[in-house]
Amino acid sequence: MPDIHALLWPRHVALIGASAELESLRGRLMHTMLSHPFEGQIYPVTRSHAEVLGRKAYASVRDLPQRPDLAVLIIPAPYIPQALEDCGRAGAKAAVVLSSGFAEAVGADGSRLQAEIRAIAKRFDLAVVGPNAEGFANLPAALVPTFSPALEASERPLLPSGPRRGQITVLAQSGGIGFSFFDHGRAKELAFRYIVTTGNEACLETMDIAEYALEEGKTDALIVLLEDVKSPQTLRRVAEKALRAGVPIITAKIGRSEAGVRAAASHTAALAGSYQAYRAMFERYGLIEGHDIDEMIDLAHAMIAWRGRLPAGKRVGICTASGGGGGWMADTCAAAGLEVPMLDAATRARVDQHLPAYGTSQNPVDATAQAVHKIGYAGLARLVLDAPALDGLVIVITARSSKNLARQEAALAQLAAETTKPILLWSYTLPAPQSSKLLADAGYPLFTDIRNCARAFAAMADYRALREAFLKPTEVSSSGTVPDRAAARAQLKASDSVLCHWEARPLLAAYGIGTLPPARLVHSAAAAVEAAASLGGSVALKVQSPDIAHKTEAGAVRLNVFGAEAVGAAYGDLIAAAQRHAPSARIHGVLVEAMVPPGQEMILGIKRDRTFGPLLLVGLGGVNVELVQDVALAPVPLSHASARDLLLRLKGARLLNGYRGRPASDVDALVEAMVRLGQLAQDFIDEIGEIDLNPIIVHPEGEGISVVDALLVKERPAAGLPV
């Protein structure tokens, strides 16, 4: 197993391709590394000089006086394999390859070189970051093997002075963007632990580093820019560990659009999975998605500041001295899905004692500049914070001058230490640097973007709720029948690559997925009439052919057929229509199926993502799915709780709850079917490609669900999907 600790915490570092020339990346790398108080040794390796920037240089890594822990390589791509091999022989444990010209370049040479790197790393068990990476920074160790200008020495310390802050680890394939989080976050007085940019990820990928950081236990939030995920299993494992530990992962996915995929493919040779599948993963494991550098920094700041005290709900109080600012914040909170409830009479009476006639205590609490001047932001917050209707507070401030804030520093710090409900600050003026420092020292996240502030509160509440549900002891499994795996396996084995409804039915029955209406497969009009008579009442007739997926469009289905004459005629019509529609279709027969009572039409299925594998899909039937794409996805398997949550994500979810006088639907039965369908997909992950139950009919409460059409497509092993 590669030694990531040796990568991030080396004592002896070889710099292969060292140079003093400031105009070159090599020289910038060397200068940057030497300008910080790293306590280990840095050995320049170069053939062209005997010394670099006053340090003795070595012609080869094998000449060093000490075994290097880490080698940093910045020489042309073609020389990298040999140099890396030398590092391995010299006993190095880790390497960072900064050079470009590998799999991301046009032509076959780059890919070949990258494969060589991978092989050498494997042979010597090297922890290799890159190639085409911009390096990393270990801020507590002042070790910065990178040429990123963001790490050049400046008057700002690498870690903020003042009280110890929670630390952020940033992981990105992209060097430019990876280090920009540091650049933006430092200005907001945030503390970073590691910034690691992984480039092409020939060996280590971002999630490997994330796992190290989680196990080390000193990272309080992760910021991860995802271009592609080479090992989805690692992402799932890391996401689960992080959620368990309460270390939020704030992430942005590159490759959401076609052009973004194009860019990622060329940039880091990434094969991006579908964005929908990523979102399903994010929702399952509580990854918080951001869409801008500052937004992600702001989210991390809030999550770190209030770790362990995240809001128990979404009811927010707003304190302000600016009426306009308070109103704007209220609107922004509402748009972010928060509630801004009226305060109770007792709280209002407490607040009102301090307000002039033109203030108001309703919420937003517009205390006016006069009252805030008198009792301070902390005093005002304390009056409001105890209101039982509130889960936390946003204070609208002006941090343009630090003078007023300095006066209140101790009171603010004490409040931050004592409160059990989180407090966020939004400044409508640009904060003075001293204000940012003072407030960060006092323990508060300070926002300048009003949307980010409201979003952060909502994200904190969502994260807490999701994590608490996740940590709950697993529910007892449902009381229904145990899936008959053997029967399912036999049915799958006996079937062709596409299972139409009558072939899929036994599989669904084996797993107890919904109710299947009584039915018989027939091959003549006479048999159809007899089957209909034995089923009784109206029937549906459905042509069964693996070559006709859309039966309705093909005229290959008839509903509500009643009586011998009608059934006989329908049989003939259907066969004729099917043959007209697809003359070469294989027709297995016609399924005569009892009609089911009405209910809410829905679709349920399994889709397959090339990165993450099977996902369960659920949606409301009819025009809503088609036009508004009202579907929700989750990775399988699902718990009952997550199946229930998934339903709530549908825009039309309230159709299930007895909407407009209709009876409420049997959501319990639907949830049970979702869980069982997920289990089926998981149990036969190598065999099942897609499943389409469309439609299912969800009957009123207590009456179950009926599966009235099913289609199953087997997985083709040739497709080379990651499993």
Place this chain on the structure above:
Amino acid sequence: MPDIHALLWPRHVALIGASAELESLRGRLMHTMLSHPFEGQIYPVTRSHAEVLGRKAYASVRDLPQRPDLAVLIIPAPYIPQALEDCGRAGAKAAVVLSSGFAEAVGADGSRLQAEIRAIAKRFDLAVVGPNAEGFANLPAALVPTFSPALEASERPLLPSGPRRGQITVLAQSGGIGFSFFDHGRAKELAFRYIVTTGNEACLETMDIAEYALEEGKTDALIVLLEDVKSPQTLRRVAEKALRAGVPIITAKIGRSEAGVRAAASHTAALAGSYQAYRAMFERYGLIEGHDIDEMIDLAHAMIAWRGRLPAGKRVGICTASGGGGGWMADTCAAAGLEVPMLDAATRARVDQHLPAYGTSQNPVDATAQAVHKIGYAGLARLVLDAPALDGLVIVITARSSKNLARQEAALAQLAAETTKPILLWSYTLPAPQSSKLLADAGYPLFTDIRNCARAFAAMADYRALREAFLKPTEVSSSGTVPDRAAARAQLKASDSVLCHWEARPLLAAYGIGTLPPARLVHSAAAAVEAAASLGGSVALKVQSPDIAHKTEAGAVRLNVFGAEAVGAAYGDLIAAAQRHAPSARIHGVLVEAMVPPGQEMILGIKRDRTFGPLLLVGLGGVNVELVQDVALAPVPLSHASARDLLLRLKGARLLNGYRGRPASDVDALVEAMVRLGQLAQDFIDEIGEIDLNPIIVHPEGEGISVVDALLVKERPAAGLPV
């Protein structure tokens, strides 16, 4: 007419309530005003001192050596009326009332005082801003009658040095937020003309100042924070003037949520109209809605920088040296509704000459740091910009250091001067102040928020398209029948307050709104049978009662009834059901109406907003409207073009275009009906409250639309709605 020029460009200014005490608002006001090089005279007025800050003070405004143009009042509310009256007598033309304690305060006194201000202003024809305002700033005149800390003297000039920039005027009721735009914008090197904060708006409101600024012709963009609109007619007029002049209005509406309305009401005694109605106004007149201070500043910056050269479409090219940054930008552009098309072969060949093997010219053009270093951002942009597939460009840069940019300054400035396609810059690192200045001087808007950058491009394209459509010569009126206003008036006059379907039909017929199926109102089963027979075929029977608005729920409607027996029975059933449902309902009879052929169900109607009056509403029928709220609104009257645009805003718009093999709907007939319905609402603006055509059936192309149920509610004059 109040003299706004005297307000904003006074030569002699009386400061009533002047003080030297820096701890008080009065003192801050005086200090702030004196710290800038205003060329006019400032006269302190106070009874307590003979001089203030070295200037001779006067006991009353009537003692001044000169007639004051403008009086700035900052004395307790109860003294304001007398002081304002003195100003009027002394010949002042304008006043700013900064004091609080008027209509925004609890109790009746404040409202009374505010009414007095209004009366005095009227008597002396004074241009009065406030009360409860934070004052204003005229930056070119260095006149800043405000105590806002944002206007205190600092090392930054009030207007940026360097080439003349387009100027922004900011208008807000809220002082804190109003001046915060200046605070944020100044850091981005933007030039402001006026910032006017209007507080309670006893006399002048933001839109009056906006109109002055537009007529003056020296404002290039307006930023307007809207809390409430007291004269919707002024908003419409100003919005139209601004659109005609090509001066964009970037706006945020406070009071979108319940809590926001609460805040606005208490803060500035505002009565907010419905947010939906505001949005309809914004969409009609191209107001650009922002949701954050920086976002609005960024939008203004882009609009000003590229005024006259806004993008002709939404196809954007992306140039970058950071692969990750380019991919992220591509995704963000796609999310903002932009296209990021592949570049043509000729353009790619031009670009490829300059790229190393690991760059790519597809779009995003990832030129790599190496190529950008060689040919510069401007060089790269020129290679890409001519691509016929592009309407403009986004360049991903790092502005952390200004050194590289300084080298390219001349080339960048020349490109900005010459290009006909707009170019936006996004820096993923925090820009150095020198970078911001350099790029602003060169003519570029620089973004740090990636979402704002993509949004700005989309907003520029939308604004141009909307403005071009608006400026097109009005279309020739439709060829159909001319509305019979007299018949409509007579029908309205003859009816009660609620017109059910059979009473609304003649009105719709008079305006040629859709086709009305043949129908007869009957009062007995026998008459129903006779009517059905004369109509022929299946009929619908509908109970006509002004007291039963929801006929379906009441069981008061039957569709597809055929044959004498069925019609007779249905008549009895319907009357019984209606009486059961609402025993005291007045029943006018039963309408027997011919069934119409099938088509797309929609709803069409007139809603009334208490601020903006009648709005036309259109939506897709059925579950979409109810669950997804798939409706669109526009102020009446509508042109054919805006009716067509409105349809495109529906999420399910493509249902109308022959979706999934169904025939395309008669959109022309629908548009015609929308225009005519809007005309009806406009013609009887005092008489008609609401109209509900639900449903209408839109038949296939060339076959028109049928109105199968209508309800009209007359306007009650007692409601005191603004008309």
